[in-house]
Amino acid sequence: MVTIRLARGGAKKRPFYHVVVADKRAKRDGRNIERLGYFNPLAEGGDDRLRLDMERLAYWQNQGAQLTDRVKSLLKEWRKMQSAQQEA
Numbered sequence: 001m002v003t004i005r006l007a008r009g010g011a012k013k014r015p016f017y018h019v020v021v022a023d024k025r026a027k028r029d030g031r032n033i034e035r036l037g038y039f040n041p042l043a044e045g046g047d048d049r050l051r052l053d054m055e056r057l058a059y060w061q062n063q064g065a066q067l068t069d070r071v072k073s074l075l076k077e078w079r080k081m082q083s084a085q086q087e088a
Contacts, residue, residue, distance in 0.1 A: 002065040004057065006039065007032060016040055019052060019071060021060050036060070039074055050078050 001024045008029055010016030017039040020032035037052035052075070061067070067075065 002033065002060070002063070003068060004036065004060060004065050004071050005068040006070055014042060016042075019074070021065055024066075034060075050074060050081070052078055 002021060003024045004019065004021050005028075006017040007020045007022070008015060008017055018032075018035050019037040019039060021034045021036060022030070022032040026032070034056065036056050037050070039050050040047060041049070043049040057075075
């Protein structure tokens with residue numbers, strides 16, 4: 001089974017996550033199929049906190065990939081950000 005999940009990067013005490021498509025059996029930071037975006041929980045100023053390639057995300061969901069709970073909540077947050085930007 002294929003999942004869309006977070007792979008941790010960054011340094012000690014400075015996390016940075018890539019949103020990746022990976023086999024469910026692969027290690028958290030191990031082999032992935034495709035990188036769909038990133039999540040930076042410590043973003044400051046003009047830095048992007050979250051970036052996703054929605055076309056590829058939709059493609060993988062149509063192929064049967066399952067989202068982890070954290071990625072589901074990030075997707076919800078991303079949609080709120082996009083609607084707020086369109087209203088402004």
